[in-house]
Amino acid sequence: MYGSEKVSEDSERTAFRKAEKKYKLYYDSTLKKKKQPKQVDLSEVLDFNSILESWKNSALIPPGIVPLQSDSGHPFFCLENRPGFCFIPGGLSIEEQYLWIKESLISFPQPPNRTNHNAFYGPIHDLFVAAKEKKVLVEESFSNGDPKAWKLVEEQEVSSRGKGCKSISASVLLRKLRWSTLGLQFEWSKRNYDVSLPHNKIPDALCGLAKRLAAPAMPKGEDFKPEAAIVNYFGLGDTLGGHLDDMEKDWSKPIVSMSLGCKAIFLLGGKSREDPPLAMFLRSGDVVLMAGKARECYHGVPRIFTDTENAEILALELQFSKEEDHSFLEYIQTSRININIRQVF
């Protein structure tokens, strides 16, 4: 489901794939100077921020979009032709965005939570701090024949280990961090939850937040139980290919999906990859709910924007302007984080 995965020739020709190709990042090879992203026509991308503004100012709403209000009075939108899909513009306050960006970088990738690095390097503790301290992950081999293992060491220590020693800097690993899993661990190779893997419960504060956000998409009288979450990390050029999240038992319960950091384009397709998807912007703080019929809809993220004009992270930059937050600011200025929370059973 990640951008690097191969796509078959047939799926290359679907309407979903065409939209992915339309929006994905290409560089302009006609320009001699610095690599420049190719211009892309964004005129068909739904912008719920401006829809909200015109709704508030003049009660005008484009056809097919249904404006609603949560119990707390927060506005959100549904789509007539995609029942079960809700878009909550600015569903997270700036303070919540600040908190969950920090948690996504500091706590969420901590073992026993797994990340995309586990399969190759084993568990890595404190990756974000290690990157800040310019540490390096080195491969250790043991003379007693124990299997090799990777360990974080100070930069200066690397040269003393000799030329043959395999190593990779923590900052490169942080850049290559693509996902971490919280609560019940998702096993990507089997595309299922592996309940036998050690795991911590989803933190209470995140549970509370997810329950509150899930409310507009919940069946009446039922309670959302957050049991697992996938945290996706995107740098410029990273994509999340069209997919379904179909490994949870009860599709009447929503997936609660929160966007943090740089703006992205989200594609919401239909039941088939042949259905032309709707494109919409996802900004920091936006929340998407997918429940019921919407759980059968292909979706993905073909593009994130990291340039000042398009990233739209000014408020976040101010929030992270203290000296002690510099490393978070640096990361989020070129990244997007998505936390999506699920009830598994």
Ligand SMILES: O=C(O)CCC(=O)C(=O)O
């Ligand atoms: O990044 C996003 O907004 C969507 C993430 C998603 O669909 C997933 O992880 O299943």
Ligand SMILES: [Fe+2]
């Ligand atoms: Fe998904």
